[in-house]
Amino acid sequence: MGSASASPPWIAILAIASALFLGKANLLVTLFFWMAPLLIMWSMYSILKEYSLNSFLRVGASLSYALSPVALASISSGRLGSMVTLIIGPQIVRYLLRIRKVEKVSWQFIFALSLLIGVLAAFSMQAFIAVALIYVIGGIFDVIDNRKNSNPRLMRNRLTRRFVLIATPLLLCFPWSFQLLSHPGRLLLEPGLSIAGGGSALAWLANPGGVGSIPWWAMSPAPIILLVALFSSTRARLFAEVGVIFLLVASFAGALAFPSHGDSVGEPLWVGSFLTFASISAVLAGVVILDGLRNKLASTGFHFRHILAGLVVASTLMYAGTAVTWTLTTGANSPVRANQESVLPPFLALNPGVKTLVIRAAEGVNSQTLNFYISRGSDARLGDPDTAPTSPLAIDLAVRQIVDGSGLASSKVLSAYGIKYVFMKNPIDKQFVHAIDGLGGFVRNSATDAGIVWRVDGVSERLVFTSASGKSTGILADPKGTRTFSPGAGILSLAENFDASWEIIQDGKKLPKKQNEYGLPEFAVTNVGEFSLTHDGTARRGMLALQSLIVMGVVVMATPARRRRSEMSVEELT
Incomplete structure (x- = not known):
């Protein structure tokens, strides 16, 4: 759902060290x-x-x-x-x-x-x-x-x-x-x-x-x-x-x-x-x-x-x-192995950035205990767990209601957060599968040895425009930002965690921003025309610059200083 958490420095250390292996x-x-x-x-x-x-x-x-x-x-x-x-x-x-x-x-x-x-x-x-x-x-x-x-x-x-x-x-x-x-x-x-x-x-x-x-x-x-x-x-x-x-x-x-x-x-x-x-x-x-x-x-x-x-x-x-x-x-037979298979089915990883709700049975406990996470077209990568935000309460409640069969409005909640697919990985209890099939708003797409995939009804794009008449339309948006066209006055909803750095600029002005009922950022659009969606990282870059100065200062203090002339022998001076 997007995270404003600072990345741990060990990621940068690994990135620098990987230069010895051509970035691998x-x-x-x-x-x-x-x-x-x-x-x-x-x-x-x-x-x-x-x-x-x-x-x-x-x-x-x-x-x-x-x-x-x-x-x-x-x-x-x-x-x-x-x-x-x-x-x-x-x-x-x-x-x-x-x-x-x-x-x-x-x-x-x-x-x-x-x-x-x-x-x-x-x-x-x-x-x-x-x-x-x-x-x-x-x-x-x-x-x-x-x-x-x-x-x-x-x-x-x-x-x-x-x-x-x-x-x-x-x-x-x-x-x-x-x-x-x-x-x-x-x-x-x-x-x-x-x-x-x-x-x-x-x-x-x-x-x-x-x-x-x-x-x-x-x-x-x-x-x-x-x-x-x-x-x-x-x-x-x-x-x-x-x-x-x-x-x-x-x-x-x-x-x-x-x-x-x-x-x-x-x-x-x-x-x-x-x-x-x-x-x-x-x-x-x-x-x-x-x-x-x-x-x-x-x-x-x-x-x-x-x-x-x-x-x-x-x-x-x-x-x-x-x-x-x-x-x-x-x-x-340890958890770390070189031939570990992917969790997501290959066809769900074809479109990067598409959100998938992955549900799987918790290992080491009874089959009635489930874990879930939201994927963006790929399995979790190195460093992702250290910056992952806390799951919104609305999604926690929606997932619980999905598996117990009471989530009649769960598809609406998931689509509001930009979740397009639900993937339940095998092995899984059949009663959970029947519960999802019996709910409205979920259409089964496939069932393979890996698991079962449902498509979430509704507009599940990352950026959604809602007109004054209440009609919602998805707008293609790049994962980092986008520049596109607004068809008229209405509301632009962004399926990311609310953060003060999200900005939409239209006609040289920042659009007013607030949190909607799901805690997501939304912007009020008053004019027809082009707009830019950006995430202002000025404060983050400033903190990284300060960190770089601190590191350089400590390195300078830790390295040997040049000797004074009074400490040098006559032979060295001549």
């Missing part, structure tokens, strides 16, 4: 999914060099990270935000450990880290919240330290730098991030289609759950490692404390449900980004514990350390074997 974004996404396990493993391996010189231990730990429940579920269900978090997350942790004394870090490093976190926030605001949580915890410790050793100047310096680290990524994602602040629940949502997670119980097992995730009995070793590391006297305890905090946060968030763009009913939250940082903490804690442990255990008598070490190693090996077996068997 689908090829970029396909290669990313194929390479994701290796990239996840490489990212973890690169930071483990700082914790162990044992290459076998580093490779094993990196492999266990790539086989973690959150990694397998993210790849299987197409969770783009969590996959990016799995890759960038270890690098974020590496740099976060360097700013424990944040006042000693240069501003160049602060802005470089903010730029990296900004990229992460563009794909997953949930991951940004996880990083911001670490900053807040660090700020609390700064306040406690300042109370013991009062130093107002040092305190201001620390808090200023931490504030910049939190605020800069939000500014980099402007205006999308500020729009999310008006709907705080959406800050926790994953990009793309709203697919339910597994709930808080599975989150305690470091398993996000949901479609494409491993079963609960394939228990991850992460909770066991974190529990063991809590009793360690090494720095593994610090990682364990952070990991347990993220398990708690994930468990709490997993019990929440928020509706995403275009949805009226919320699904249990996917907490993959929170569990990613818990998994990273578990891997780092495990490496710190196991590094050099063999020599230590060999030089001491048998005690509880031998039992705990054996428990960690045994649980890791058992999980790795179970995860690989599941991935090659049951897990191969």
Whole structure:
């Protein structure tokens, strides 16, 4: 129905990256999914060099990270935000450990880290919240330290730098991030289609759950490692404390449900980004514990350390074997696949821009539960779910009345919104089909193995002219705008969500605009003649220009500055 929502920045990042493949974004996404396990493993391996010189231990730990429940579920269900978090997350942790004394870090490093976190926030605001949580915890410790050793100047310096680290990524994602602040629940949502997670119980097992995730009995070793590391006297305890905090946060968030763009009913939250940082903490804690442990255990008598070490190693090996077996068997039938068929029949996609109401049974529940969405001549594309508007109440009511057989005026409502066809995809309950056939205003066009198509009676064009006598006539209109002719005085109705940027200009003047009974924009035409329908994007372009300036400013601050002449040697100057 048209959307004025700001597009998330990750769409622009993918568009820029697809230039490497001559603009083939689908090829970029396909290669990313194929390479994701290796990239996840490489990212973890690169930071483990700082914790162990044992290459076998580093490779094993990196492999266990790539086989973690959150990694397998993210790849299987197409969770783009969590996959990016799995890759960038270890690098974020590496740099976060360097700013424990944040006042000693240069501003160049602060802005470089903010730029990296900004990229992460563009794909997953949930991951940004996880990083911001670490900053807040660090700020609390700064306040406690300042109370013991009062130093107002040092305190201001620390808090200023931490504030910049939190605020800069939000500014980099402007205006999308500020729009999310008006709907705080959406800050926790994953990009793309709203697919339910597994709930808080599975989150305690470091398993996000949901479609494409491993079963609960394939228990991850992460909770066991974190529990063991809590009793360690090494720095593994610090990682364990952070990991347990993220398990708690994930468990709490997993019990929440928020509706995403275009949805009226919320699904249990996917907490993959929170569990990613818990998994990273578990891997780092495990490496710190196991590094050099063999020599230590060999030089001491048998005690509880031998039992705990054996428990960690045994649980890791058992999980790795179970995860690989599941991935090659049951897990191969994942929601993400290369040969997925189209939802819409081919003949409905011949005319781009034609609206079709698609009704299908909800997967994973009983056949009496239905989902619907409005297509414009094609299936949903990358980024569409993140900008989809909330369905108008009139359409929600019309769809309910269609399937229960009481919608005598439903065809009038759908035609007012420019919906020309109704497509009910198989498999579907026959009683719903009989209900639509029994209603007036719907003419069955076809019935195939894919489903059944009905044509909606009435004028279902995007732009409709209604004369003073009440006769309605459809006017051909381009999806972005149009320039056409008005046959006389009357009302022009546009089948798009009402937005202040829609304008019709005739004889050099803007026509008066108001909302009709369905909440759609309509314009009063008084003269015969040519007119132009446009959508004024001045404000949007201004916000994008401001975002570009912010990005360029942060990039300049993050890049090395030219040295002063006083810093150069005599040989360089001569």
